[in-house]
Amino acid sequence: MKVLHIGKQGNLQRFAAADGFLRSLELTDLKPGLPVKEYLDKAGDADFIVVDAISSVPGELIKQMPNLKVIHSEGVAYNAIDLKAADEYGVYVCNAKGMNAMAVAEQAVLLMVGMLRNMVVNDAAVRNGHQIETKEGYMQNGNLYELADCSVGLVGFGDIAQKTAHLLKAYGVKEIYYYKRHRLDPEQEQQFGVQYRELDDLLASSRIVSLHLPVTDATMHMADHDFFAKMQPGSYLVNTARGELVDDAALIEALKSERLAMAGLDTLDHEPVLKNHPLLNQSSGITRRLLLSPHIGGITAASFYRGYAMIDEDLRLIAQGRKPKRVVNHPQIHESK
CATH class of the missing domain: 3.40.50.720 (NAD(P)-binding Rossmann-like Domain)
Structure with a gap:
């Protein structure tokens, strides 16, 4: 054969x-x-x-x-x-x-922790010789956080989101919300340690929102201006699914307005990503609040x-x-x- x-x-x-x-x-x-x-x-x-x-x-x-x-x-x-x-x-x-469910789930959690520990700024601080003052600043302000401090909302709940929920439980996250078209039965929710929320409620209730959906006509650019307006001020977005889920202009505006503290993105709209990509051509105040990886979540x-x-x-x-x-x-x- x-x-x-x-x-x-x-x-x-x-x-x-x-x-x-x-x-x-x-x-x-x-x-x-x-x-x-x-x-x-x-x-x-x-x-x-x-x-x-x-x-x-x-x-x-x-x-x-x-x-x-x-x-x-x-x-x-x-x-x-x-x-x-x-x-x-x-x-x-x-x-x-x-x-690749576990691999992408690990990438999602990596981006969550990387944002909470402000890895983009902190890596640059050490490389530029500002290690001690950066450390002392965090000690004075008390503004580094653990995952267990956060509520996390999973938009979509397929294989990858289920593995992500499993990892979040290991980090001690107590409030893990999920949204999908067809709600799980109570036994499954208990098994995964998750609580169902309608999408608007999930966005308002979650400090971290993580996207786990395919791209369809219904989900294309679903993370738009209205989506971000419903999120908590100072919240975090993670996308390890498809870049087309996020409206770049809306994301930039959400970062500028500080509706979003940061975005952690393993995938961007318009791949392959070149130097002229709109997310890469913003002020340092925006780019330092983007934690990016080159769509490697699922290729272990x-x-x-x-x-x-x-x-x-x-x-x-x-x-x-x-x-x-x-x-x-x-x-x-x-x-x-």
């Missing part, structure tokens, strides 16, 4: 288990963004596609691969795969749901190993004539598949 990998070349060899099913397959390893004809010429008879989470698998490719049984995202996202074509041609589409080595273990399991199941575990579409399965 054959697998076409579309993504960073070498990933399958690097992260798939040495004794796993994936390593038994004939591999064609190609870069994203090539013409469909090149994929077909080199791997048109492949049984499986494993694809980078943000790379395209168009319907034009799917319909011309007669042996194709599964398209598996290397990550959680699968929005660049033509689901309609996969459904029509009886191809399962799967993702590696939960593979452990995440990739977990993801490839999931891929290995799903492809093995389909090779055995069984349904894979992590299906995200509704394929019309034909006997020939």
Whole structure:
């Protein structure tokens, strides 16, 4: 059986288990963004596609691969795969749901603690020879805080937010609020140690607000002027989900007005982020209140190993004539598949 990998070349060899099913397959390893004809010429008879989470698998490719049984995202996202074509041609589409949940949760907590300890300013203070006066200033003012001093609101409550709640409990955070479209049952809320709040109430009740949502028409730029106006004065925003959730102009205004004390962002709108990005071209009074990281929350080595273990399991199941575990579409399965 054959697998076409579309993504960073070498990933399958690097992260798939040495004794796993994936390593038994004939591999064609190609870069994203090539013409469909090149994929077909080199791997048109492949049984499986494993694809980078943000790379395209168009319907034009799917319909011309007669042996194709599964398209598996290397990550959680699968929005660049033509689901309609996969459904029509009886191809399962799967993702590696939960593979990076702990990694991104750690990044969210890192940003929370980094803001509360004012790491941007403090790193610069030490590098510029102002260590002792900076330390004495905090001792005099008593304005460094621990996570346990804060209420935290999680907007969205999927795998990553659930792991974040677990870590926050370990830090002693007593008030962990969550918002999602469908409320958990009381037993689940008790299990995660969280309290449900409608979104407006969560924003008003939380000193730290952390975003954990996908980008949809409903969530695009949801963190807008009205959103920030409902947050506590001097509160903190964390975004480890997608940059498109945040309206940059509204965020800048919230920082200028000091509605927000700081924002900790692992992802920005308009990636790749270049030097002309609006958030990077503000006064020092704004930029020193931004704690940034380069969208690395979910790309730990452990995440990739977990993801490839999931891929290995799903492809093995389909090779055995069984349904894979992590299906995200509704394929019309034909006997020939």
